[in-house]
Amino acid sequence: MGKSGHIARKIAATLASTGTPAFYVHPGEAGHGDLGMITEDDVVLALSYSGESDEVLMLLPVLKRQGNVLISMTGRPHLGRRLLLHITDVMHTGDDLPSVGADASLSEALMEMSRKRLGMTAVVDAGGVLIGLFTDGDLRRALDSALDVRTAKIADVMTRNPRTIGADQLAVEAARLMETHKSTGLIVVDGQGRAVGALNIHDLLRARVV
Incomplete structure (x- = not known):
């Protein structure tokens, strides 16, 4: 230009x-x-x-x-x-990836979110395939519905079929997805749909992508 x-x-x-x-x-x-x-x-x-x-x-x-x-x-x-800059350059992986099993309780998911500090957690099946996502926004909606946090299961309150991004995509693509859909985080999946990473808007800010 x-x-x-x-x-x-x-x-x-x-x-x-x-x-x-x-x-x-x-x-x-x-x-x-x-x-x-x-x-x-x-x-x-x-x-x-x-x-x-x-x-x-x-x-x-x-x-x-x-x-x-x-x-x-x-x-x-x-x-x-x-x-x-690619997604792999900014995403959280391994022990830093917030993740719980499909049979986890809501309280267990909240503990995982608190430990990993990304404002969300992936929900995966036994093979690591992503089946849902639980975010701070989901928590607010759950509380508004007077849900009993102590007994609720994550499968009852998670968002199914969440938006994801591939590890080989450009970081700027993640920024555009977040802006378009008014979200603050994304789960990164591989070709088989397994959760392999996570990133949020703060990761993109630190990398000066946005």
Whole structure:
């Protein structure tokens, strides 16, 4: 966008004139069809002085799913990391992952949430597959319903089929999901649906993704 776009256009022209096929794609037009010009075999050189241009960032998930090699040029390397930071770089794993079994009581889930301090806990089956999520918001709704916290089971109050994200996705994708759905945390799952990590908005803030 802007002056970065002029520079990118010049780079593309120089590459093309010296024997390397290249073309410029305006990020504002890419979302309206021009992105179709980029094939899976192309290397994408993304220019953004701030590293935070929304028009550029919104293209990254599509390019990543397509398998493009991505090179970023930015004048602010610490902010520009948004272009390349992945979920695996910011998520909590292992003993830091809040998780309880499907037969756990609500009080056990609350203890797990308190220990891990992410404001949520995954609910998994015996194989570790995610079957639900319990958050601070779910707790408030449970209390409003006059539920007996001492006897309730987590399966009775958890959110089933919660939104998740894959470990190989970009951290900026997690930020967009949270913003779109007004949530503050996500469970990370693998290809088999097993819970392998968790992150919340504070993790993204610390990583300067948002």
